[in-house]
Amino acid sequence: YVPGTDYDAWSYFLGIERKLNEVHSLNLTVFGAPNRRGRSIAATQEWYDIAGTNFYNPWWGYQAGQKRNSRIATTHQPIIMLTHYWDMPGKATLQTSASYKFGRNGSTALDWYDAPDPRPEYYRKAPSYLGLAFGDELATKALEYYQGSEAARQIDWDVMFRVNRSGVDTVFNADGIPGNTLAGYRANYLVEERRYDSKEFNLNAIYENPVSDNLTLQGGASYQYYRGNNYKLVNDLLGADYSVDIDRFAERDSSRVGNNEFYQNDLETPNRIIREGDRWGYDYNSTIHKGAAWGQANFSYRKVDFFMSGEFSVTSFWRTGNVRNGRFPDNSLGDSEKSNFANFGVKGGVTYKLDGRNYLFFNGAYMTRAPYFRNSFVSPRARNQLVPGLTDEKITSIEGGYILRSPYLKARAVGYYSRFADRFLNRSFFLDNALNDGTTGGFVNYIMTGVDTRHMGIELAGEVQLGAGLSVLAAAAIGEYVYESRPDVSVYLDNSPQELLQDKTAYIKHFYIPGTPQSAYTVGLNYRS
Numbered sequence: 001y002v003p004g005t006d007y008d009a010w011s012y013f014l015g016i017e018r019k020l021n022e023v024h025s026l027n028l029t030v031f032g033a034p035n036r037r038g039r040s041i042a043a044t045q046e047w048y049d050i051a052g053t054n055f056y057n058p059w060w061g062y063q064a065g066q067k068r069n070s071r072i073a074t075t076h077q078p079i080i081m082l083t084h085y086w087d088m089p090g091k092a093t094l095q096t097s098a099s100y101k102f103g104r105n106g107s108t109a110l111d112w113y114d115a116p117d118p119r120p121e122y123y124r125k126a127p128s129y130l131g132l133a134f135g136d137e138l139a140t141k142a143l144e145y146y147q148g149s150e151a152a153r154q155i156d157w158d159v160m161f162r163v164n165r166s167g168v169d170t171v172f173n174a175d176g177i178p179g180n181t182l183a184g185y186r187a188n189y190l191v192e193e194r195r196y197d198s199k200e201f202n203l204n205a206i207y208e209n210p211v212s213d214n215l216t217l218q219g220g221a222s223y224q225y226y227r228g229n230n231y232k233l234v235n236d237l238l239g240a241d242y243s244v245d246i247d248r249f250a251e252r253d254s255s256r257v258g259n260n261e262f263y264q265n266d267l268e269t270p271n272r273i274i275r276e277g278d279r280w281g282y283d284y285n286s287t288i289h290k291g292a293a294w295g296q297a298n299f300s301y302r303k304v305d306f307f308m309s310g311e312f313s314v315t316s317f318w319r320t321g322n323v324r325n326g327r328f329p330d331n332s333l334g335d336s337e338k339s340n341f342a343n344f345g346v347k348g349g350v351t352y353k354l355d356g357r358n359y360l361f362f363n364g365a366y367m368t369r370a371p372y373f374r375n376s377f378v379s380p381r382a383r384n385q386l387v388p389g390l391t392d393e394k395i396t397s398i399e400g401g402y403i404l405r406s407p408y409l410k411a412r413a414v415g416y417y418s419r420f421a422d423r424f425l426n427r428s429f430f431l432d433n434a435l436n437d438g439t440t441g442g443f444v445n446y447i448m449t450g451v452d453t454r455h456m457g458i459e460l461a462g463e464v465q466l467g468a469g470l471s472v473l474a475a476a477a478i479g480e481y482v483y484e485s486r487p488d489v490s491v492y493l494d495n496s497p498q499e500l501l502q503d504k505t506a507y508i509k510h511f512y513i514p515g516t517p518q519s520a521y522t523v524g525l526n527y528r529s
Contacts, residue, residue, distance in 0.1 A: 002040045004060030004069045009035035023087040032078030032103070038069035039107065043121050046128055050146045051153055058121040061155030070110045070155055070191065077103035077198070092209040099202045106195040108235050110155075113248050115163060115188035120153050157238075160189035164240040171244055176270045187240035192281070198228040219295040226288040230381070231322075232281040234274050245272040245280040249443045250327055250495045262495075264326035282381040283322040286373050290315045306350040315341045315370035319377055319384050327495045328383040336377070336384030341370035341392055362400040368392040375424040378492050379445050385497060387424060387447055388490075394421040401459075408465040415458045419484065423451040428494070443494040448506055452485035453513055474523040481513040 011033040019025045040057040048054050060069040081099040088094055110118055123129055127146070131139030146152050169186035173179070206220040234243065250263035264270045265281055274280045296309035317339055324333035345367030352360045371390055378385040401414035425448040457479030465471045486509050491501040512518065 002055045002057050004057050004067055005038040005040050006067075006069070007035070007037045009033060009037070025085045027083040027085070029081045029083070030078065032076060034076035036072060036074045039071040039073055041071070044123075044126070046126055047121050047153070050127075050143065052147075056153070058119060058154065061120075061157050062151065063157035068155075068157055071108060073107040075103075075105045077101055077105060088209075090209070092207065094205065094207050096205045097203070099200075099204075101200040101202075102198070104195065104197050106193045106197070106233075108191050108193045110189065111192045112189045113187070113243070118155060118160060118189060120155060161239040163188050164238050171271055171273065174271050174273050176268075176272070182242070182273060184241035185239070187237045187243040189238050190234060190240065190243055191236040191238065193233040193235040195231050195233060196228060197230075198226065200227075201225045214300055216298040216300070217295070218298070219293075221293045222291070224288070224290045226286070226290075228286040229283075230286060231279050231283040234276050234278050234280060237276055242273050242275050243280070245269075245274050247281075247325070247327070247495070253442070253495055259326070261326040261329075265323065267324045267326055267329055282325075284380060285320040285322065286317065286380070287320065288315070288317040288373060290370075303353050304350065305353075306348070308348045309346070311345045311367070313343045313370075315343065317370075317373050317376070319373075319380055321384060325382060328385075328497070331383045331385060331497070334384075337386060339370075339376060339386065339390060343368040343370055343392060357404060357406045359403040359405075360401075361403065362398070364398045365395070366397075367395050369395060371424050375426040378426075378447065378497075379428070379494050382494055383497070387426065387449070389449060390424070391422055393423050395419070396421075409462070411462040413458070413460050415456075417454070417456040419452065419454050421452045421485075422449075423453070424449055425451055425487075431491075444500065445492045445494060447490045447492070448487040449490075450485055451487045452483065453481065454484045455479065455481045455513075457481075457519075469528045471526045472523070473526060475521070477520045479518050481516065481518060483508045483511050483513065485509060 011031070013029075013031040015027065015029045017025060017027040039059060041059055043056055043058055047058070048056050050056075059071045060067050062068070079099055079101045081097055083095065083097040086094040086096075112118060117124070124133075125142075127139040127143040130142050164187055165185055167185075168183055171182045171186070174182040202222065202224050204220065204222045206218070208216065208218045210216045237243065245265045246263045247265055248263075254260060254262040261267060261270060266272050272280070290313060292311060292313035294309065294311035296307060298307045299305065319336040321332045321334060321336075345365065347363065347365035347367075349361065349363035354360065370392060374380070376387055376390055377383075378387055395418065397416070397418040399414055399416040401412065404411040427446045429444065429446065431442065431444045457477065459475070459477045461473075461475040463471055463473045487506045489501065489504040489506050490499050491504075492499055
């Protein structure tokens with residue numbers, strides 16, 4: 001439905017099991033799913049109206065007559081898992097697994113230096129902006145131009161190639177070597193690949209013991225080690241010979257701070273020359289350790305079933321910078337402060353059996369969760385600075401409903417309510433002089449703390465057997481997902497440890513949560529010969 005979103009995916013699976021004896025067996029499983037896909041982005045309503053379709057995708061354009069997407073995501077992270085099964089004395093069982101996940105995960109994007117923004121939906125190209133800045137006549141001409149040309153609404157790859165070959169540039173003291181001068185076509189535009197490669201090791205044990213006809217005990221323990229490597233690669237120089245590993249936003253600010261090394265991404269090799277395949281920009285590791293233990297008791301009787309369970313976990317994470325950049329020479333290389341969190345969760349539920357086909361049930365849970373690594377650092381790409389006041393997320397959830405199970409009719413009606421409190425959100429974007437306090441704009445990190453959200457709704461589903469292998473299925477999910485707080489906001493320049501804004505308020509209470517539909521409905525026919 002969305003132009004430019006080509007998709008190429010494969011998968012493989014291998015499973016081998018060896019029965020050692022009557023009570024022990026081993027299983028080796030290997031699987032993976034390499035895939036490559038063109039991505040799309042949400043645009044504003046103005047651009048959808050100009051394009052005449054809600055499937056407008058500004059991330060692609062024609063190159064040599066072929067569609068080329070600037071945002072290509074490529075992933076291949078295979079998993080190797082070894083599992084041991086043990087039928088213990090009595091009816092108890094113990095399942096122990098060890099797994100290893102590794103591989104690559106990345107997505108391309110455009111980057112530019114000393115050149116106009118190549119994105120067709122850039123807000124300064126929109127007729128609405130041109131009308132405000134230069135008058136209605138220019139806005140009308142722009143509107144006619146964009147509506148009359150699909151190419152004008154897409155990325156112009158040919159222009160970027162021509163700009164990259166339009167003039168020879170010279171870099172002095174290249175690669176940090178005094179007197180080393182390099183002349184050639186320097187990239188005003190390039191395609192970078194933002195990589196999120198990872199290695200993950202897991203240990204997991206699950207114990208189950210049916211003590212009696214009425215009681216089953218379950219328990220388990222797990223350990224997870226995660227190490228992510230986050231960096232950028234030069235994917236395509238678009239006809240240029242080289243680029244230079246500097247930060248364009250910081251270069252603009254270097255005269256203000258009076259530091260000629262301020263804009264260097266790698267202080268150990270200033271003015272580093274980069275070519276296709278080279279790392280540049282940022283390079284850091286994210287390390288996460290998590291251990292957990294849990295237990296559950298299940299009770300079953302003629303008219304009622306119920307369960308109670310609890311979990312305790314410990315999480316530790318930190319950032320390790322692999323390069324020392326000029327903006328934060330003392331806070332970018334090496335390990336950050338380690339963050340440690342102890343969390344717990346409890347839940348329980350009851351099912352009442354009206355008869356063999358009709359059931360009522362109710363479940364409830366309360367748990368805490370460590371903040372996510374990606375939201376815990378002010379700017380993880382640039383420095384080791386943690387978000388002030390990191391705390392656990394609190395989650396409360398209840399659900400209840402009715403279930404019908406009969407030979408010709410199945411139905412389910414559920415109501416639910418979940419509340420998430422004390423969440424952290426961290427977003428990064430370019431801010432155009434919009435603080436109204438005389439501060440220069442730039443690339444900023446926008447951090448919201450104390451974010452509370454509420455998810456509530458009902459879900460209805462049913463399946464009716466019509467006979468002769470034909471059945472009809474229908475489902476409805478009617479929800480309301482909204483913010484329940486007015487979060488505190490802090491804004492940091494990516495090139496400075498100082499806050500541009502602090503203790504401000506985001507008035508988003510009762511706003512809908514983006515990124516998901518509030519309601520969904522489906523109906524279908526199923527035939528089995």
